[in-house]
Amino acid sequence: MKGKVAVMVEPLKLEYQQYDLPSPEKEALLLKIIRTNVCGSELHIWHGDHPVKKDGILGHEMVGKIEKMGEGVTKDHAGRPIRVGDRVAVTYFQVCRRCNSCVNGEFALCENTYEYFNKQPEESPHFHGAFSTHYYVHPNQFFYKVPDNIPDSVAASANCAISQVLYGIDKAQLKVNETIVIQGAGGLGLYAAAIAKESGAKVIIIDGVEARLKQAKKFGADYLINLHDYDTVEKRSALIKEITNGSGADVGMEVSGVPDAFSEGIHHIRPGGRYISVGNIIIGAFTAFDPGLLTRKSITIYPVNRYQPWFLNKALEFLSSNINKYPFAELVDAHFGFEEIEAALNKSYRREVTRASIVMD
Secondary structure (H helix, E strand, C coil): CEEEEEEEEECCEEEEEEEECCCCCCCCEEEEEEEEECCHHHHHHHCCCCCCCCCEECCCEEEEEEEEECCCCCECCCCCECCCCCEEEECCCCCCCCCHHHHCCCHHHCCCCCCCCCCCCCCCCCCCCCCECEEEECCCCCEEECCCCCCHHHHCCHHHHHHHHHHHHHHHCCCCCCEEEEECCCHHHHHHHHHHHHCCCEEEEEECCHHHHHHHHHCCCCEEEECCCCCCHHHHHHHHHHHCCCCCEEEEEECCCCHHHHHHHHHHEEEEEEEEECCCCCCCCCCCCCHHHHHHHCCEEEECCCCCCCHHHHHHHHHHHHCCCCCHHHHCCEEECHHHHHHHHHHHHCCCCCCEEEECC
16 A cells, blocks of 8 residues: 655755555554644745755644554543544654753754754654654654544644644633734634633734734634734834733734734733743844843743644644534645645745645545
């Protein structure tokens, strides 16, 4: 039996290759991909801007069905029994448990996290990325059974977007009746809005696309700020202070991936507030920043790179509990076949779609 992989041989150039399906080693799995999404990280890779991934198999945000189980695999990482045919979500990174970060309990910062994701497809077990018909789950990756009430289109986002913002909001310890300002109403921002709303917070969202702002209302946003209506940092900050009785937001969250959004964020936060940085992942992209304002406001910044792996299970639980409350399925607004991955990448880059999903036959 053979499977296919979509390989970026160089930026903006994709090839499809075929390989024999491997038999999983002890404590490993082989999945058949059901759906995989185009995440913002893929767009950075596609254009050669990612700091780590430069070529190879793309894709990491996905849901799959167990096709083969290695020796010793009987339960997921939450202790639930699993069997062939079950749907699972998998952390897109590994936890080596040997490096300095892992030894100190910072699994999200594992120094060997992309050991397999960066391998070329010629190297066994070949299926190192999610833009493939199959995916190999190594023993050092966490995986969780997907609850039955979560549709494939929603489950595919759990192992990246939702887990990431859930982890960030948890780190900042957002409290009931606090106000959070979220910069960006793409997939990450909308998930963050729903999570913040369920935490009992008031939610402000900033974006420049009217359709996204309308969608943000469905995900719990209490206040919407259009960048075109409030076209300076000063105007946006003044409005946020008006909304928050002159104090500023308790928590800010940047999920836009725009460097200037980061430098703007501290203007919107009250003294002693917290700021979560998620979207800016490209090293060498600079913005003018006011460190004196940061110091005088005594703002705590929480950079979020990946997440502690058990937050994937928390994300699935959150989705399962709120599947009928928020229109999660609407976030995947464009569907492509496996042979249409290049079109999915390009349309996503041009922001012609909110979130593209590759559907496997």
